[in-house]
Amino acid sequence: MSIEAEALLQEAKESIEAAQNYRSELQHRVQGLDLARQQIKGSATQTRAVLVQHFQELQGTVSRLLEERLAALLLEVDAIEQDSVRPLDDCQKLIEQGVSTADELLREGEAALRCGVGEQDDKLGSFTKKALQIQLDSLPEVPSLAEVSCLSAQLDDSLLPAVKGRICTHGSVASHPPVQIDELVERPGGILVRWCKVDDDFAAQDYRLQYRRSASSHFEDAYVGQDSEYLVLHLDPHTEYLFRVCARGDGRWEWSPWSIPQTACTTLAPHEWSPGSEEYSLSSRRDIALKNDSPLCGAGVLYSQAPTYCCRQTLTFKIISAGQPDKRDSVGVCVDRRNGQDSLQRDQAVCITTSGAVFVNGKEMTNQLPAISTGSAVTFDMEVVNVFPVNINNNEGASVKLRVTIGSGSREVVFDWLLEQVCEGLFFGCSFTHPGWKVFVF
Incomplete structure (x- = not known):
C-alpha cells in the first residue's frame, strides 16, 4: 500500500472515530434534554x-x-x-x-x-x-x-x-426557586453544603437546609439561619444523601419553594478520638472527649483514632465545657502519636494552649490568640506551600512546607511549618490536666 493510500486510510479512520465521538456527544445531549x-x-x-x-x-x-x-x-x-x-x-x-x-x-x-x-x-x-x-x-x-x-x-x-x-x-x-445549592464538598463524616441566591430581587432573611438518605422519603432539618453554608455531620461514608435548601423573604413567614435536590456522599472517615484511655470519656460517635474527674488521671494526650486530617480542610475544636486551665493544656495536630507525653507542646506538632499561646515544634510563638473557654471554637487550616526532595545516604525522600492558619474567635495566626516527610494525613489531639474539659472535634 502506498504512502498516500495509508494516509487516506488513517484519515478515514480518524474521521470515523470523530463521527462516532460526535454522535455519542449528541446522544448525550439528547439525554440531557430529556x-x-x-x-x-x-x-x-x-x-x-x-x-x-x-x-x-x-x-x-x-x-x-x-x-x-x-x-x-x-x-x-x-x-x-x-x-x-x-x-x-x-x-x-x-x-x-x-x-x-x-x-x-x-x-x-x-x-x-x-x-x-x-x-x-x-x-x-x-x-x-x-x-x-x-x-x-x-x-x-x-x-x-x-x-x-x-x-x-x-x-x-x-x-x-x-x-x-x-x-x-x-x-x-416561579420558574426557578430563589436559592440553589452551589457546592457540595465532602468532609470527614459529613458534607459541606454551600448555596446562593439566583433571584437578585429576592431579599432573603433566613435559609433552611434539609437532607435525607437517597433511599429514604423523609427530609430532616439540618440548619435554619442566615449563613449561606453549613457542615452537615454524622453522615455515613459511601452513602448517598439528598440535600435541598429554601429561603424566607424579609418580613415574611412562609418559606420559598425548595431548590432542586442535589446528591452527594462522603468517602472520608469521620474524625474520631482514640478509645481506651482512662483519662478521657468519649461519646458514642467518638467525636466528643471529656476529661475525667479522677485522682488517678493526670496530664495526658488524647490522640485521634487515625491520621484523618488532610490539607485544604478545616479542622475545628469546639469547647463544650471548660475546666481549670493549665499551661500544659493544648489542642492541635501532629505527625505521629507519642505515648507518655503530657502535652502537644513538642516536636512535630502545632497546637494552641487554653491561654491562647501558639506552639510550633515545642517553641512558643510571639503571636497569641484569645484564651479558650466554654463556647470557643479553634480552627486549623493547612495547605502545601512547597515540597523539597531529600537524598540522604541515597535514601530518597521529601520534606514539605505547610502554610498553617489557626483561628480562634475573631483572630488568627499564620505561619509556615516544615515537616521532615510528606504525610497523607495528620493526627489531631488534645491534652488537659484538670477535669471538666469537653471537646467536640469535626
Whole structure:
C-alpha cells in the first residue's frame, strides 16, 4: 500500500472515530434534554397538584368559617330577641289579668243595678268595696318603642374588598426557586453544603437546609439561619444523601419553594478520638472527649483514632465545657502519636494552649490568640506551600512546607511549618490536666 493510500486510510479512520465521538456527544445531549424536559413537566405537574390542593383546602376552610360565623350571629339574634320579648310578655300577662278582672267587675256592677230595691243596697255596697280594692286607677307601664330593642346587623363593607385583594395576590408561580445549592464538598463524616441566591430581587432573611438518605422519603432539618453554608455531620461514608435548601423573604413567614435536590456522599472517615484511655470519656460517635474527674488521671494526650486530617480542610475544636486551665493544656495536630507525653507542646506538632499561646515544634510563638473557654471554637487550616526532595545516604525522600492558619474567635495566626516527610494525613489531639474539659472535634 502506498504512502498516500495509508494516509487516506488513517484519515478515514480518524474521521470515523470523530463521527462516532460526535454522535455519542449528541446522544448525550439528547439525554440531557430529556432530563430537562422531565424536570419541567414533572415540576409543572407537581405545582398544579399543590395549587389545586391548597386552594381546595382554602376554599373549604373559608366556607366553614363563614358558616360558623353566620350560625354564631344567628344564635346571638335569637338570644337578644328572647331576652327583649320576655318583659313584654310579662307586661301583656298583667294587662290580660287586669282586663279579666275588669270584665268580672263590670258583670257584678251590672248585676247589682238589676237587683230589687231590697237587695240593691247590699249588692251595690259590696261592688263598690270590691272596686276600691282593685285600684282601677293603677295601670301597668308599657315601654315606648325607643326603650325596646330594635335588632340590626352591622357588617363591615371593607371586608370583601380586602379579602378580594388578598385572594387576587395570594400565591405565586416561579420558574426557578430563589436559592440553589452551589457546592457540595465532602468532609470527614459529613458534607459541606454551600448555596446562593439566583433571584437578585429576592431579599432573603433566613435559609433552611434539609437532607435525607437517597433511599429514604423523609427530609430532616439540618440548619435554619442566615449563613449561606453549613457542615452537615454524622453522615455515613459511601452513602448517598439528598440535600435541598429554601429561603424566607424579609418580613415574611412562609418559606420559598425548595431548590432542586442535589446528591452527594462522603468517602472520608469521620474524625474520631482514640478509645481506651482512662483519662478521657468519649461519646458514642467518638467525636466528643471529656476529661475525667479522677485522682488517678493526670496530664495526658488524647490522640485521634487515625491520621484523618488532610490539607485544604478545616479542622475545628469546639469547647463544650471548660475546666481549670493549665499551661500544659493544648489542642492541635501532629505527625505521629507519642505515648507518655503530657502535652502537644513538642516536636512535630502545632497546637494552641487554653491561654491562647501558639506552639510550633515545642517553641512558643510571639503571636497569641484569645484564651479558650466554654463556647470557643479553634480552627486549623493547612495547605502545601512547597515540597523539597531529600537524598540522604541515597535514601530518597521529601520534606514539605505547610502554610498553617489557626483561628480562634475573631483572630488568627499564620505561619509556615516544615515537616521532615510528606504525610497523607495528620493526627489531631488534645491534652488537659484538670477535669471538666469537653471537646467536640469535626
